Amino acid sequence: MQPLVSVIMPVYNVRPFLSRAVDSLLAQTFTDFQLLLVDDGSTDGSGALCDQYGERDGRILVLHQPNGGAPAARNRGMETAAGRYFYFMDGDDWAEPDMLEKLTAAAEQTGAQLAIAGFYIDTLSQNGALMRQTLEAGEALYTCKEDFRRAAAALFDKNMLYPPWNKLYRAEYLKERGILFPHTFWDDFPFNLAVIRDVERVCVLPCAGYHFMRERPESETARFQPGMYEKREEEHGWMLELYRHWGLSDDPAAEETIARRYAERVVGCIENLTGPASPVTGQARRSKVRTMLQNPRLRESLRLARPRTLLLRCMLLPLRLKWTAAAVLMGKCISRVKTKNLGLFARLKANR
Numbered sequence: 435m436q437p438l439v440s441v442i443m444p445v446y447n448v449r450p451f452l453s454r455a456v457d458s459l460l461a462q463t464f465t466d467f468q469l470l471l472v473d474d475g476s477t478d479g480s481g482a483l484c485d486q487y488g489e490r491d492g493r494i495l496v497l498h499q500p501n502g503g504a505p506a507a508r509n510r511g512m513e514t515a516a517g518r519y520f521y522f523m524d525g526d527d528w529a530e531p532d533m534l535e536k537l538t539a540a541a542e543q544t545g546a547q548l549a550i551a552g553f554y555i556d557t558l559s560q561n562g563a564l565m566r567q568t569l570e571a572g573e574a575l576y577t578c579k580e581d582f583r584r585a586a587a588a589l590f591d592k593n594m595l596y597p598p599w600n601k602l603y604r605a606e607y608l609k610e611r612g613i614l615f616p617h618t619f620w621d622d623f624p625f626n627l628a629v630i631r632d633v634e635r636v637c638v639l640p641c642a643g644y645h646f647m648r649e650r651p652e653s654e655t656a657r658f659q660p661g662m663y664e665k666r667e668e669e670h671g672w673m674l675e676l677y678r679h680w681g682l683s684d685d686p687a688a689e690e691t692i693a694r695r696y697a698e699r700v701v702g703c704i705e706n707l708t709g710p711a712s713p714v715t716g717q718a719r720r721s722k723v724r725t726m727l728q729n730p731r732l733r734e735s736l737r738l739a740r741p742r743t744l745l746l747r748c749m750l751l752p753l754r755l756k757w758t759a760a761a762v763l764m765g766k767c768i769s770r771v772k773t774k775n776l777g778l779f780a781r782l783k784a785n786r
Contacts, residue, residue, distance in 0.1 A: 437493070439467040439538055440517030440605070443525055444507030446474040449483055451526035451647070456487050456494075458528035464535035467521075469494045470511040475501030480525070505615035508598075512614065520605050522598040526647055533643030537602040544575055544637045548629060549602040550594050552642035555784070559777030567784045569593050573640035582636050583680045587688040589638070590695070595630060598622050599644050603629065620665060627672055631679065648780065658711035663703040663726060670696045670731065693738035698786070700726055701749050701764070708765030710773060720758055723765075727756045746786045 441459060445452060459469055471494060473481035481498055488496040497510055508522060519541060521534065533551070541549040552570030559565065571592045576582035589595050607613075613628045615621045630636075659665075673692050677683050704723055707714055714722060726732065736754050741747045752760035772779040 437466055437468040437517045439519045439521055440515030441467050441469045441521045441523055442508055442511030443523045444472050444474055444504045445480050445484055445525045447476050447478045447480055448525040449478045449480045452480055452483055454528050455525050461531050462534045463532050464538055470515060471496045472507040472511045473498045474507040505617050505621040508615045518605055520603045528645050530643045536639055540637050540639055541602050546635045546637040547604045547607040547633050548636045551600050551639040553600040553644040553646055554642050555646050557648040557776055557780035563777055565777050565780050568642050570642055571638050574638040576636045579634050587691040591691050595626055596623055623669060627676055659706055662706045666699045666703055689738050690740055693735035696735045697739050697750055700732055704761055704765040705768040708762055709769035723761050724758045743786055
C-alpha cells in the first residue's frame with residue numbers, strides 16, 4: 435500500500451549518530467511512513483548499519499550508491515519514494531516523536547503543498563554543555579500565491595525557508611514541476627527557492643519538531659569552504675531574481691531582509707577566509723577581503739539593511755567603513771570564539 439509519507443535520509447559516514455536519527459523516526463507517533471536510507475558510499479560502516487535497520491523494520495528501504503553527495507542521495511530517494519508527501523532528514527540529527535504527526539495532520543487538513551514547522555538548533559560545546567535555540571514562526575495558512583509572497587520576507591527572516599528538514603512537501607507538486615536537488619554544495623537553498631517560486635497553499639505550524647545538531651567538527655558547516663564568497667554572491671542573485679519574479683522587488687520589507695541577509699553572509703565569508711582552517715593568508719587574504727568590501731552589492735545592501743542588535747551593527751561597521759584590516763581582525767575574532775567556545779559562539783549568533 436502507498437504510505438502517506440516517504441522519509442528520505444541521505445547517509446554518509448554518520449555511524450556514531452545514525453541510530454539516534456533512525457530511532458527517533460521509528461519512535462514517531464505517526465506510523466504511516468516509509469523510510470528510505472540512501473547510503474551514499476559510506477566508508478565507516480554506516481551502510482551496514484542501514485542494512486541492519488532494514489532487516490528489523492519493513493518500513494525501511496535501504497539504497498546503496500557510490501558517493502555522489504547529499505543532492506544525489508536525496509534525488510535517488512525521491513525517484514524511489516512512494517508517499518503522498520516527502521520529508522527529508524539528515525542522518526546526524528533527530529526528531530521529536532510527534533513531528534511527523536503534526537506536519538502530516540496540518541498538510542492533510544489544509545491541502546497544503548508545503549507544510550513548515552519550527553526547529554531547534556542544538557549546539558554541543560567542547561565541554562559537553564548543550565545550548566538549544568528554538569526557531570518558530572507562529573501559525574499561518576496561505577491559500578494563494580500573493581499572500582504567501584507577501585509573508586515570505588518574515589519567514590526568511592525567521593530562517594523557516596532555508597532548510598529542507600523542517601518541511602513536508604507534497605510529492606505531486608514536486609514531480610509536476612520536476613523539482614530536484616541541484617548538484618552543488620548547500621543544495622538546500624536552491625531546492626527550496628524552486629519549491630516556493632510558484633507555491634500557492636502553505637501552512638506554518640506554531641511548534642518545533644526537528645533537532646539540527648551542531649556537534650560534528652568535520653561537518654560541512656564547520657570546515658573551510660573554498661568558493662564560499664562566490665556561492666553567497668550566487669545565492670544573493672537568486673534571491674533578487676525570485677522577488678523580481680514575484681513582482682516584489684520594491685517591497686520595503688523584502689528589500690531590507692535581503693540586504694541584511696547578504697551583509698551577514700559577507701561577514702561569514704570573511705570569517706571563513708580568516709579562520710584557522712583557511713589556506714589563504716597574508717596579502718592574498720587581505721586582497722580578497724578588500725574585494726568583498728568594495729563590491730557595489732555590499733554598499734547597496736548596507737544602505738538598506740537595518741541591524742536590530744548592537745552586536746550586528748558593530749560587525750557591519752568595518753564593512754561600512756571599507757576598513758580591510760578591521761574586517762580581517764573581526765573575522766579572526768569570530769573564528770577564535772567559534773573554535774574555542776562553540777557555546778558562546780552559538781549564543782552570540784542566535785542573538786545577533
